[in-house]
Amino acid sequence: MNQHTTQAEGILSLAKEVLKIESAAVSALSDRIGDDFVRAVQALLACRGRVVVTGIGKSGHIARKIAATMASTGTPAFFVHAAEASHGDLGMITREDVVIGISYSGSTSEVLAIIPAIKREGAFLITLTGNPDSPMAREADINLNVHVAREACPLNLAPTASTTATLAMGDALAIACLDAKGFTKEDFARSHPGGALGRRLLLRxxxxxxxxxxxxxxxxxxxxxxxxxxxxxxxxxxxxxxxxxxxxxxxxxxxxxxxxxxxxxxxxxxxxxxxxxxxxxxxxxxxxxxxxxxxxxxxxxxxxxxxxxxxxxxxxxxxxxxxxxxxx
The missing domain is CATH 3.10.580.10 (CBS-domain)
Structure with a gap:
């Protein structure tokens, strides 16, 4: 067996292992969600303002995607960068809003720094963390546990399985809200007028x-x-x-x-x-x-x-x- 073949087999083996780990992380969420998830969805449905999703680093990227998914599926939402929030962007949040704070450790200082202001404003706080005993989880009105057994990174360091699980939980929230609101293909098309689906469903x-x-x-x-x-x-x-x-x-x-x-x-x-x-x-x-x-x-x-x-x-x-x- 030549070196090239050995290298190719190693690449494929590692890739398959990554997919297995991340798949298992998402699958584990379905066995874990329960009353807290239902309460979170009910809070989102009752929101009279906007859903504000916040985070920093990799969690910030996931937060931005969750906000975009919600906005395109009938739940008005936007992303606020946790670090920018401490420098004026907190003014975007009102007591009518629901805030979703994302941090796998549940101890991200930039997110923790804005929680007191969110609580003072009276906004409802949902957190997505991998540690239900973390400071963020304890401060939340509802915490959704996105803990994973391990990261897909061989060093067990780079956020991989954890970000996948968090994104999947965000998708579950968005789709549960979509279904509860009776959101239709036509509604989806109206928020995507420039896309192929919008043209197919709106153009006469x-x-x-x-x-x-x-x-x-x-x-x-x-x-x-x-x-x-x-x-x-x-x-x-x-x-x-x-x-x-x-x-x-x-x-x-x-x-x-x-x-x-x-x-x-x-x-x-x-x-x-x-x-x-x-x-x-x-x-x-x-x-x-x-x-x-x-x-x-x-x-x-x-x-x-x-x-x-x-x-x-x-x-x-x-x-x-x-x-x-x-x-x-």
Whole structure:
């Protein structure tokens, strides 16, 4: 066995051990949580202000992530750096707030220094510590124990399993609140309007459809060559066919044109009503753009007329419009 193989095996063995240790640390939490966790969630649900999450060092990074997760799942929250709190940021905390203080040792001086001010203000204090007998845990209204048997670091020094367990506990709090509040996918999308999920759940057909003169349309008596010209002018590979009241009667696509030429050769005498596809698939303007994408995929086509509930043509949608809007 060469040195490279031996080194690779050592790397993989250590990585697997890290994952096992951290997995065991998180798993142990599920056997430990109980009434205190329920009370913590109830306090968060009853909060009339904001949830303020604080910590320093690695715990500060975890605190920032927990605050972000809560904020995006229906529990208004923000992060305050424990050291900055002692220099003015304590003014962000009010008696209406719930404070979550994070320190694995439960003895972090920067967090301990601000607890008296938090208590004087009257904010509710939840702590996440690895030592239920620590100073922070004793000062808290509720302490959640995130103790781990050991760190995943071979030296048992670098915060690894402990930070993973703390983050998992924060996720458990956030998701328990999400569920209790009846938070939905639509609620999530509203706080993520720039993301893919937000676009899929908030963007409507009417937001991206083509309108007015950009919508190809001809009457049923139109000669086929004039219809082809309309297809070329509007550039979405089809034209709709409407009656004098603007109701959608049919559709004729570039694919229909190719198949027609192969079948009959000379198309000049043909009138569009005789070769259009009647009663084509269409979509309402208030439908989600994601629904339009699904309909196009199922129908294996690239274009959709948009109609009102009386069947009048009001717009058109092309596959590329959905791509441009990043719905697909």
């Amino acid at each position: 057909v009417q937001d991206i459809m083509r309108r007015g003169d950009d919508v190809p349309r001809v009457s049923p008596d139109t000669q086929i060559l004039a219809a082809v010209q309309e297809i070329s002018r509007k550039g979405i590979g089809m034209t709709t066919v409407t009656d004098k009241d603007g109701k959608l009667l049919g559709i004729f696509t570039e694919g229909d044109l190719r198949r027609l030429i192969e079948r009959v050769g000379d198309i000049r005498p043909i009138v569009i009503r005789d070769v259009m596809t009647p009663h084509p698939k269409a979509i309402y303007p208030e439908a989600l753009a994601a629904e339009a994408a699904s309909l196009l995929e199922r129908a294996q086509c690239n274009q959709l007329p948009v109609v009102d509930h009386d069947g009048h043509l009001i717009g058109a949608l092309h596959f590329h419009d959905l791509m441009t809007a990043k719905v697909i």
